[in-house]
Amino acid sequence: MPRQPGYRVLTDPLSNMEARFTLALGFLGLLLGIFVSAGVLAGDEQGRVNLLFLLLLFAFLPVVSLLLGLVLLLVKQNGITALLVSLPFWPKAFLQARMSIESGNRRRSWLFFESQVLSLAFAAGSIIVFIALLLGTDVNFVWRSTLLEATDLLPILQIISMPWSFWNDAQPGLDLLKQSQNSRIAGGVSSYSENWWQFVLAAQLTYNFIPRAVLLVLARLHYKHKTRISSRLERDETTVSQRRPADPEALATVVYSLPDAYQLLDWSNAPEHCKHFIARTFGKPVNLATLSANADVNSLQRSTELLSRVVLVKSWEPPLGELKDIVTLMDAQTQNFILPLDWNETSIKAASPAHLQEWRRFAASLGAWKILQPGEHS
Amino acid sequence: MTPRFAVVGHPNKGKSSIVATLAQNDDIAISTRSGTTTQCQQVDVNIGDASYSLIDTPGFQRPTLVLAWLQKHASTADKRINAVKAFLLNEDCQRQFPDEFELLTPIMEGAAIIYVVDGSRPYGAEYEAEMEILRWTGQASLALINPIENELYIEQWQQALGQFFKVVKVFNAMQAELDKQLSVLESFSTIREDWKDAIDKLVAAYKTRASQRIEATAELLAALLTKACSYQLTQKVLNKEQANALRPGLETAYFAKLKSMEKSHHASLKALYAYHHLISEVENLPDTGSLFDTEKWIVWGLNRKQLVTAAAMAGAAAGAVIDLGLAGSSLFLGALGGGLIGATGAWLGADKLAEFKLQGLPVGGYVAQQGPMKNKNFPYVLLGRFLHLEELLQQRTHARRDTLLISEGELQAKISELNDDQQKALHKALDRTSRQKPVGDFASILKPLLLTRRTPQNNSLIP
Numbered sequence: 112m113p114r115q116p117g118y119r120v121l122t123d124p125l126s127n128m129e130a131r132f133t134l135a136l137g138f139l140g141l142l143l144g145i146f147v148s149a150g151v152l153a154g155d156e157q158g159r160v161n162l163l164f165l166l167l168l169f170a171f172l173p174v175v176s177l178l179l180g181l182v183l184l185l186v187k188q189n190g191i192t193a194l195l196v197s198l199p200f201w202p203k204a205f206l207q208a209r210m211s212i213e214s215g216n217r218r219r220s221w222l223f224f225e226s227q228v229l230s231l232a233f234a235a236g237s238i239i240v241f242i243a244l245l246l247g248t249d250v251n252f253v254w255r256s257t258l259l260e261a262t263d264l265l266p267i268l269q270i271i272s273m274p275w276s277f278w279n280d281a282q283p284g285l286d287l288l289k290q291s292q293n294s295r296i297a298g299g300v301s302s303y304s305e306n307w308w309q310f311v312l313a314a315q316l317t318y319n320f321i322p323r324a325v326l327l328v329l330a331r332l333h334y335k336h337k338t339r340i341s342s343r344l345e346r347d348e349t350t351v352s353q354r355r356p357a358d359p360e361a362l363a364t365v366v367y368s369l370p371d372a373y374q375l376l377d378w379s380n381a382p383e384h385c386k387h388f389i390a391r392t393f394g395k396p397v398n399l400a401t402l403s404a405n406a407d408v409n410s411l412q413r414s415t416e417l418l419s420r421v422v423l424v425k426s427w428e429p430p431l432g433e434l435k436d437i438v439t440l441m442d443a444q445t446q447n448f449i450l451p452l453d454w455n456e457t458s459i460k461a462a463s464p465a466h467l468q469e470w471r472r473f474a475a476s477l478g479a480w481k482i483l484q485p486g487e488h489s
Numbered sequence: 490m491t492p493r494f495a496v497v498g499h500p501n502k503g504k505s506s507i508v509a510t511l512a513q514n515d516d517i518a519i520s521t522r523s524g525t526t527t528q529c530q531q532v533d534v535n536i537g538d539a540s541y542s543l544i545d546t547p548g549f550q551r552p553t554l555v556l557a558w559l560q561k562h563a564s565t566a567d568k569r570i571n572a573v574k575a576f577l578l579n580e581d582c583q584r585q586f587p588d589e590f591e592l593l594t595p596i597m598e599g600a601a602i603i604y605v606v607d608g609s610r611p612y613g614a615e616y617e618a619e620m621e622i623l624r625w626t627g628q629a630s631l632a633l634i635n636p637i638e639n640e641l642y643i644e645q646w647q648q649a650l651g652q653f654f655k656v657v658k659v660f661n662a663m664q665a666e667l668d669k670q671l672s673v674l675e676s677f678s679t680i681r682e683d684w685k686d687a688i689d690k691l692v693a694a695y696k697t698r699a700s701q702r703i704e705a706t707a708e709l710l711a712a713l714l715t716k717a718c719s720y721q722l723t724q725k726v727l728n729k730e731q732a733n734a735l736r737p738g739l740e741t742a743y744f745a746k747l748k749s750m751e752k753s754h755h756a757s758l759k760a761l762y763a764y765h766h767l768i769s770e771v772e773n774l775p776d777t778g779s780l781f782d783t784e785k786w787i788v789w790g791l792n793r794k795q796l797v798t799a800a801a802m803a804g805a806a807a808g809a810v811i812d813l814g815l816a817g818s819s820l821f822l823g824a825l826g827g828g829l830i831g832a833t834g835a836w837l838g839a840d841k842l843a844e845f846k847l848q849g850l851p852v853g854g855y856v857a858q859q860g861p862m863k864n865k866n867f868p869y870v871l872l873g874r875f876l877h878l879e880e881l882l883q884q885r886t887h888a889r890r891d892t893l894l895i896s897e898g899e900l901q902a903k904i905s906e907l908n909d910d911q912q913k914a915l916h917k918a919l920d921r922t923s924r925q926k927p928v929g930d931f932a933s934i935l936k937p938l939l940l941t942r943r944t945p946q947n948n949s950l951i952p
Contacts, residue, residue: 405553
């Protein structure tokens with residue numbers, strides 16, 4: 112029988128609709144990143160960009176949103192992505208696919224994955240705009256504060272820049288800070304203020320792009336894991352070695368009476384009431400002997416030449432090889448019968464159809480042997 | 490070390506059935522013809538990181554003569570194992586006693602013995618020769634009494650087997666549940682101490698798989714309900730006449746798709762439980778349209794009264810959210826109103842089916858639409874049928890080869906076994922599904938239903 116296909120994952124994690132949605136969300140994130148970043152990097156009317164705003168956008172907010180996302184995942188609450196996917200502007204086909212995803216227990220996993228796509232695309236958009244502006248314009252980085260001095264800010268920036276301490280050009284310095292401080296009272300901007308770009312890029316990569324990329328990979332793995340529970344069950348394989356198919360059946364004839372006097376050979380160690388039943392049904396045997404695997408067939412046959420021979424067996428026990436060995440030694444000139452009977456302590460009956468079938472097959476394999484059964488009137 | 494078990498015994502006493510049940514796989518052939526098995530059949534079972542092998546062996550055919558041969562070659566007990574080894578090396582023996590040669594080979598290679606007898610038939614002295622041979626092998630062994638037809642002679646067998654085997658268990662291959670199956674394996678961890686770790690790992694893997702199956706079943710059910718309830722079929726047409734002409738065909742295709750959707754999920758469920766050849770028949774629903782015959786739905790889903798109660802609960806649960814938002818200042822009118830609206834909607838909509846709609850297109854022409862299913866009972870019907878199939882699969886073993894008849898289930902009884910919160914969540918989720926709204930963590934809401942009818946013993950499988 113051909114094996115049916117096994118249990119499959121309900122929805123392929125990369126099914127078309129899901130992939131298209133991921134792409135759409137990524138595109139949305141990219142656009143958001145481009146516009147927001149372009150807005151902030153445009154600076155004031157003189158093209159000056161506030162360094163502290165950049166740090167807020169590229170370091171502080173990404174870290175806060177990342178932590179918030181993880182907390183929401185742990186407390187099982189909806190975030191911005193859940194809100195986004197539930198907006199009604201998505202195509203109908205996606206809304207149907209979303210129902211399938213949300214119905215399973217991988218909803219949170221899926222939402223977390225999609226939120227990483229959104230965030231990573233946002234980070235990528237920001238970086239692209241940043242690099243494009245660096246290439247195409249002269250970005251002037253300044254910072255302004257009423258309360259903070261360069262000496263106050265330096266330790267904070269040094270902590271922020273710790274992860275890329277190996278990158279000397281991207282480290283903040285007191286001179287650089289002082290030179291890029293912009294005060295409307297003091298006026299003027301230092302000519303060195305563009306040197307901040309490495310620090311800003313490093314901050315973007317460290318606090319936004321790289322963590323989101325790592326989380327995206329982890330979220331993808333987790334989502335795959337969730338969708339693969341079923342396929343894991345499928346992998347619990349059972350290997351079954353093959354067997355030779357059974358040969359076609361040949362069945363011996365069933366008779367309900369005996370033609371003449373007979374010898375009864377008891378292979379089953381049958382109780383007395385069983386033998387009485389046989390005597391009543393088929394007539395008293397001329398000779399009664401016990402048949403065993405070690406029996407001397409010649410001596411059994413010598414005492415009963417030219418008699419019909421009936422071998423009494425337990426119908427419920429299948430025929431064994433040792434019975435076959437011994438009955439095949441018997442004289443084929445006489446009429447030979449196997450009598451399978453079904454008995455317990457109180458009653459005796461004919462073999463059940465399934466057992467009878469078994470014994471008929473066995474008798475057919477012996478040649479001219481027949482099956483004897485008590486008739487309906489017995 | 491991978492545990493190996495040789496399942497041995499008289500022909501036709503359920504050896505293959507026991508292998509199929511323990512391996513939980515219906516690929517294993519079970520023949521009613523004795524003597525057809527002349528070779529061992531090894532079944533390698535891999536569950537997660539754990540594995541073991543079951544060896545289905547030919548039945549003893551000439552035990553008296555084999556024992557006589559062995560007795561001739563071993564005068565004392567210390568020589569018995571060597572006598573069995575000599576038997577396997579002797580070419581005459583291989584030729585004269587092929588079945589015994591075949592079945593003793595894996596045992597002498599280290600496989601533990603599972604000896605199988607039929608407890609529905611009286612004990613016979615002819616079994617003693619084969620039990621004695623097994624004792625001579627010196628391998629770890631246990632005996633299983635498989636009551637094929639009845640349990641009349643179990644006690645008789647227990648008394649006899651107890652003299653040859655340390656452990657004797659009654660094991661019905663057609664009915665044995667997982668804990669019973671595992672107890673067979675666990676017995677060997679006391680007999681074969683070197684297998685203890687492997688068997689513990691195996692038992693843990695079986696339990697993990699059982700709970701994973703429940704998770705996967707809940708997901709499958711959630712997917713079926715969501716897909717079937719939101720399914721709609723559309724076709725663009727030029728005019729209303731064309732739409733009307735198309736309507737019967739669209740209806741037929743729509744209902745056929747729903748049926749095939751259900752069928753494929755049922756097939757997935759069977760495959761999930763490793764039933765690859767199981768044929769099932771759904772009773773009472775022989776005709777194409779009968780699944781959608783609202784009067785017949787009661788058999789599987791809820792009757793009108795139950796449905797109204799369920800809708801009231803779902804409505805009240807939704808209304809309660811408003812009450813919560815208003816910090817109770819609504820005097821719980823949200824829950825009351827929601828309940829009333831839900832109940833009325835269910836009462837009026839009990840006979841509704843999927844509707845046929847025709848919508849004009851801005852660029853000209855129309856869209857003919859069949860579905861989605863509006864009837865509130867529809868998700869309950871699908872749920873009832875799926876749960877009933879799952880329950881039957883749970884009660885079944887892989888040794889059975891009969892057709893599975895899916896008759897009437899008792900959905901309401903199952904639902905009433907859930908606690909109030911679970912019931913509310915379920916009704917609310919099904920109500921949302923019937924309105925084609927997404928349900929968050931639907932599978933988790935459905936999961937308690939899959940645990941309701943498990944016995945306390947089986948519940949222990951769920952971590």
